Amino acid sequence: MLDRLAEDRGLAEHSGIGLADFQRLIRDMYLEKDVARGVDGTFMWLMEEVGELAGALRHGSFEDKMGEFADVLAWLTTIANVVGVDLSEAVSRKYGSGCPGCGHLVCTCSLTEKP
Numbered sequence: 001m002l003d004r005l006a007e008d009r010g011l012a013e014h015s016g017i018g019l020a021d022f023q024r025l026i027r028d029m030y031l032e033k034d035v036a037r038g039v040d041g042t043f044m045w046l047m048e049e050v051g052e053l054a055g056a057l058r059h060g061s062f063e064d065k066m067g068e069f070a071d072v073l074a075w076l077t078t079i080a081n082v083v084g085v086d087l088s089e090a091v092s093r094k095y096g097s098g099c100p101g102c103g104h105l106v107c108t109c110s111l112t113e114k115p
């Protein structure tokens with residue numbers, strides 16, 4: 001279903017790597033170091049990257065934004081690896097059949113509430 005949405009928006013041809021493959025890649029590259037650092041230290045790196053993304057969204061070039069989105073996703077993925085969460089499964093469970101708030105594929109929740 002998410003693939004279908006991506007196709008509808010013309011994104012499919014740009015998706016070079018899927019979430020499961022990305023999580024495996026990050027696990028292979030970093031798991032040993034991530035486990036040694038632990039969740040707390042790794043979470044701090046994620047927060048630092050979120051701050052850098054905020055800066056890129058405000059003042060950065062498109063390339064800056066691309067890089068910071070990749071970094072935030074990488075650090076988020078790293079934490080999922082440390083605690084044993086399969087991101088594909090998590091995303092599929094929560095968003096795979098629509099908005100968790102209203103249940104629709106195109107969210108109909110009020111703008112004032114968090115879905």
Ligand SMILES: [Zn+2]
Pocket residue numbers: 099100101102103104106107108109115
């Ligand atoms: Zn909704």
